[in-house]
Amino acid sequence: MTNSNEITTSMGNVALDVVGNEPLAEKNKKKTPGTAVQIVTNMRPVTITKNTPMFKYDVKVMFVYSKADGKEFVKERSKSIFKGPEHERDKGLCSLAYKKAVRQCPELQKGGPFYYDRQASLYSLSLLKKDPLTLNLTGNDLSQKSNFLRVEFTVTKVADSFQSTSNAIKKSVNIRPNLADKTILEALNLMVSGKALEDPNVLTMGNCVHYLYNDDHIKMDRVRVLDGEKNSAVGTCKSVKTLEGRDKDPSLYLTTELKATLFHPDGYTVLDVLRTYPKFNATRQANDAWSIPVRDSLLGLYCYVTYGSDANLGVERRMVKIRGFGLSARQQTFKRDGQPTTVLxxxxxxxxxxxxxxxxxTVVARGREGQSENYPVECLELCPAQPVRTEQMIGNEQSDLIKLAATAPHNRNRITEQVVQSVGLGNDxxxxxxxxxxEVVTGYVLPKPTISYGGKTVNWNEPGKRGPATDFNITKFLRPARLVNWEVVFDKNTQLDxxxxxxxxxxxxxxxxxxxPQRSFIVNGNLKPIFTEAVKNKRQMLLFITPDQNNYHQEMKALELEHDMLTQDIKFTTAERYVRQPNTRKNIANKxxxxxxxxxxxxxxxxxxKNRLVIGFETSQKGGGGDAPIAIGFSANMSDHHMKFTGGYFFVKRSSDVYGPIIKNVVKLCIDQTKKNRAAPTSIVVYFSGVTEGQYGLINEKYxxxxxxxxxxxSGNYRPHITVIAAxxxxxxxxxxxDQRGVSNMEPGTIIDETIVNPLLGEWYNSSAVARQGTNKAAKYTVIFNTDKTKPLEMWEGLTNDLCYDHQIVYHPVSYPAPLYVAGMYSHRGAEVLAQRSAVYKEGEFDFEATNKQLGVFDKKLFATRFNA
Structure with missing residues (x-):
């Protein structure tokens, strides 16, 4: 095993240099094997008039105000540095300025058509004669502030890619990512949203998500939460992409996906919101049991102040962001002009x-001077159009929203079409x-792999078989383990022999x-003595059967790590049931x-x-905000059998490159373990999960x-083949x-690798699992780097699909190949340990080395096992 010092020497030292100039792996596709099926997509072909020039301009919108001393100061609204309501406010002010500029400038009236993104970009199908075009705009329809002077509105040709044409589609993709000219895609993304941006019944978040204010005509379920007066809204997100197309000629497609989101109420005061919660009264304090969940549901919300000189300034009213609750107005004191006073x-x-x-x-928020201040709840009004973020959800809100999104395929397809038409994205x-x-494309259902166990193989065509075609059953383990020294742990006075x-x-x-097994008992909720004795007695495993209300799980898993002792956690009600449920017992035995x-x-x-090493990287992204550490899981078939995946996790600082700092350590660790347990791998396949297309250059060059x-x-000339796949x-x-009955979920093993995929790279969608509820979502895979150029795309498609059958606990394929699925489980376990034990900090900075040494698994016996199965 690698020691802790080796593990952490390079953590945090990866530089994000300019990447994207090296070529990615080129597509090597032959005919896809399998049974052909027709697939309906949510991608619409987009065509544009040929030989039409397109011009891109930079827009500057500068709001000019006067200071008390008569000097001027400027706020640029067109490059908003804010997020959320503050960003939307800047966009709204830019839109006001643009509309006034059009009214005052003949050239903006007769040219075009023009498409303005309400920030710094303007696209036109005609050339402006003046460059730059500068206007000074005045009037209280732009700003109601008493010190407002004017808006300086300037339109200038962009330095690069000023002129493009409708024939530039092929230039929008390139095997070298940095050389792709995305101008036409940026313009078209704005153009197709033109009607939505003009429609008062459409709320646009950013530039690509459009919600309907009034969606009563859409036949679907809704979510309404009386506690907080939150309501769901339906909409669609969209993007224009360059894909392979029907004729294998780069073509434009508009993707539209259904969005259902819960929103906070518009125009309510914070007091109005508090009153919607049961048991509200006029003396609620910040630290009482009622207030804590209510506070959590409001943290991070933006509010307008409703008093003073700001009260009549429209969207320019002062905003504050809720940071917490504080003492009442009568109790909270502070100094004003050097003298103590109360908020009241x-x-x-x-x-x-x-x-x-x-x-x-009261509400605690940042004041004008950057210090925390207390605001009366009756003096703050919620800013409009604020989605309920996951961390603000309480009770059943998140599960209700998930149920709302888990719509059957025929309903989801119908609702999406209705919303797209209502928003206006389907219009010319x-x-x-x-x-x-x-678009309707051809997909292929890949053949199922052979699964062997206990001297037998799965009969996929077994007579009388029930359930989905990809479910299977085994009756004997291929390699059964020995369990001769173990212990069952009960809570004191709550045992179930x-x-x-x-x-x-x-x-x-x-x-x-x-x-x-031996038996032992937890006394007063203290788990540590159980582990101490188990280590002394050299137990192989501790199996806990404890009451559901006693949630020992996270502490148990933290102690598992500290004492290097395998555990299995079973709830009391599950153990009561499995006496009569052989499948539940079998699932536990599998684990x-x-x-x-x-x-x-x-x-x-x-x-x-069998000589191939397969590694998967996954992150849950769970953890605190900002640069708080997160857990990165990895898994590889580095054990004594090529289909056995084990792994672990690292803790890294949250950043745009969470994998970079640990790649060398993980790959070396996996090669060392594979050599030790089998032989040096002749090829290495690495899957990275959750990466975006913008990170392909980073993967290709840095990783x-x-x-x-x-x-x-x-030592020696060790040069295995290397294949890297983004998932x-x-x-x-x-x-x-x-089919003739309409639309339904795709069968497990369905591959789509033509028409709607990248025109230059080896890319495919794989729907590998059965959707037990709602509509399944295929994973997308892209080959980024590959030294084994003789292998066609079929090789990586078949490998990925077959690995989805290797979960080992459940007897059916899962939604991700085993190296990624298991890596995700390790990532989740790391997040649990981090939440229970917390990271190590040195002088206020996250300490990579100390944290991974203290909370990691690499010097443990656990590392050689799938301890989180």
Missing amino acids: NYYREKYNINLRFPDLL REGYVKVGAP SAIAPLVNTMKEMGMQVEN INIKLGGLNYDVESKYFD VGAIKKVCESF TKLHNTRLYKQ
């Missing part, structure tokens, strides 16, 4: 406001842009050698066998070279470079199987 007296004396609720908690623009109907024998018998039926180093079954894939250096560091579910593509 301050509002009476300065603003002539007699607060109606002086004994109610000025005769220049034409948007077609959703009747649960032990059925589980032992199930493990024996599956081929494991199992002795009866235990894997944790102990056994192997439940083998996926015999024709695409899997691949790190992998190569690791290989070169081994993501963070896309807006939706795919449906089409």
Whole structure:
């Protein structure tokens, strides 16, 4: 194993240099094997009038005000540095200025058509004669501030890519990412949103998500939360992309995906919102049990102040962001002009406001001087159009929203079409842009792999088989483990001896050698003595059966790490039920066998070279905000069998490059373990999950470079083949199987690798799992780097699909290949440990080395196991 110092020497030292100039792996596609099926997409072909010039301009919108001394100061609104309502405010002011500029400038009236993004970009289908075009705009329709002077509105040719044409589609993609000219895509993304931006019934967030204010005509379920007066709204996100197209000629497509989001109420005061919660009263304090969840539901919300000189300034009213709750206005004191006063007296004396609720908690927010200030809840009004973020959701809000999104395929397809038409994205623009109907493409259902277990193989065509075609069953483990020194742990006075024998018998039926366990008991909720004694007695595993209300899980897993002791956690009600449920017992036996180093079954894939090392990187992105550390999980088949995936996690600082700092360490660790357990791998395949197209250059140049250096560091001429694949579910593509009955979910193993994929790279969508509820979402895979150029795309498609069958716990394929799925589980475990034990900081900075040494698994016996199965 690698020691802790080796693990952390390079963490945090990866420089994000300019990348994207090296070529990515070129497409090497042959005919895809499998059964052909028709697939309906949410991608619409976009055509534009040929030989039409297009011009891009920079826009500057400078609001000029006067200071008390008569000097001027300027606020640029066209390059807003803000987020949320402050950003939307700047966009709104830019839009006002642009509309007034059009009214005053003949050249902006007769030219075009023009498309303005309400910030710094203007696109035109005609050339402006003046460059730069400068206007001074005045009037209280632009700003109601008493010190407002004018708006300086300037339009200038951009330095690069000023002129493009409708024939530049091919230039928008390039095997070298930095050489792709995205001008035409930027323009078209704005053009297709033109109607939505003009429609008062459409709320546009950013430039690509459009919600309907009134969506009553859309037949679908809604979510309404009385506590906080939150309501769901339906909309669509969109993007214009260059894809392969039907004729294998780069073509434009508009992707539209359904969005259902919960929103805070518009125009409510914070007091109005508090009143919607049951048991509200006028003396609620910041630290009482009622206030804490209510506070969490409001943290981060932006509010307008409703008093003083700002009260009548429209969108330019002062905004504050809720940071928490504080003492009541009567209790909260501060110094004014050197003298102590209360919030209650301050509002009476300065603003002539007699607060109606002086004994109610106040809102804490940042004041004018950057210090925290207390604001009465009756004096703050929620800014409009604020989505309910995940961390603001309480009760069942998140699960209700998930249920709302989990719509059956035929409903989702219908609703998406209705919303797209209502928003106006499906409409042509000025005769220049034409948007077609959703594309229908051909997909292929790949054959299932051979699965062997206990001397048998799965019969996929078993007579009388129930359930989905890709579900299977095994009756004996391929490699059963031994469990002869273990312990079942109960809570004091809450034991369930009747649960032990059925589980032992199930493990024996599956081929494991199992002795009866010892028993121990948790006293006063203290788990540590249990682990201390287990280590002393050299137990293989601790199996906890505890009441549901006693949530020991996270502490148990933290102690598992500290004491290097495998654990299995079973809730009391589950143990009561599994006496009568053999499948539940079997699932637990599956986990235990894997944790102990056994192997439940083998996926015999024709695409899997047994000398190939496959590594997956995944991050949950869970953790605190800002630069707080997060857990990165990895998994690889580095054990004694090529289908057995184990791994671990690292803690890194949150950044735009979370994988970079650990790649060398992980790859070296995995090669070392593979050599030790089997032999040096002759090829290495690495999957990176959750990366965007903008990171392809980073992967191709930085990540691949790190992998190569690791290989070169081994003695001899060690040069294995290297293939790197980007995987993501963070896309807006939706795919449906089409037949004579309509649309439905795609069958597991469905591949789409033509028409709607990247025109230059080896790319495909794979729907590998059964959707047990709602509409399934295919994962997208892109080959970024590949030294094994003789292998066609079929090789990586088949390998990826077959690896989706290798979960080992459940007997059906899952939504990601095993190296990524298991890496995600390790990432989640790392996040749990981090939440329970917290990171190490040195002089206020996150300490990579100390944290990974203290909370990591690399010097533990656990590392050689799939301890989080």
